[in-house]
Amino acid sequence: MPHLFSxxxxxxxxxxxxxxxxxxxxxxxxxxxxxxxxxxxxDPMMAAAIGKTHHANVRFNGRSDSRVRGVxxxxxxxxxxxxxxxxxxxxxxxxxxxxxxxKEAWVYVGKGIEHR
Numbered sequence: 436m437p438h439l440f441s442x443x444x445x446x447x448x449x450x451x452x453x454x455x456x457x458x459x460x461x462x463x464x465x466x467x468x469x470x471x472x473x474x475x476x477x478d479p480m481m482a483a484a485i486g487k488t489h490h491a492n493v494r495f496n497g498r499s500d501s502r503v504r505g506v507x508x509x510x511x512x513x514x515x516x517x518x519x520x521x522x523x524x525x526x527x528x529x530x531x532x533x534x535x536x537x538k539e540a541w542v543y544v545g546k547g548i549e550h551r
Contacts (some may be wrong), residue, residue, distance in 0.1 A: 437515050438540035440466060440532065442505035443491040443537065445518065454521045455514050461506035465535040466542060469493040470501045474526075474545040490527075492545045506542050 441461075444450045451459050493503050505529035510518070519529060527543035534540055 436509050438462060438534075438538050439508045439510050439518060440505055440534060440540040440542040441508065442466065442479060445508075445521075446506050448485050452549070454517050455510070459508040459510065461477065461508040462536075463504070464507040464538065464540075465502040465504055466493060466532060467502050467535050468495060468497050468502045469532075470496050470498075471503055472501075472545075490545070492527075493542070494544075502535065503536070507533065507534060507536070507538055518543075520524060 439445070445454070446461075448458055450462045451457065470493065472492045472494040475489055476487065522529070522543045526546050528546045529541050529543055532540060532542050
């Protein structure tokens with residue numbers, strides 16, 4: 436089963452219920468070599484609907500002392516496809532990373548931002 440690392444809204448109960456139909460169980464982990472960043476929401480209707488002007492994001496910087504905290508979840512392939520649909524609206528792409536725990540996981544990052 437795939438692992439999914441979340442540093443943002445996929446940790447929220449309401450998002451998990453609407454995206455996966457269940458609450459996920461996860462463990463705290465970190466994404467090394469990345470730093471938190473934000474991406475401006477260009478669609479004013481989306482920004483108004485969610486009450487935010489920016490989406491949370493991460494940016495690769497390659498520094499060993501940089502880490503983004505989050506949660507890693509074990510999910511099914513069908514749930515990964517559901518997460519893709521959820522994140523596509525916010526213009527994210529999915530990449531594979533190695534977490535501080537050594538687990539290989541998928542993470543969503545903003546399209547058009549270099550990540551390695």
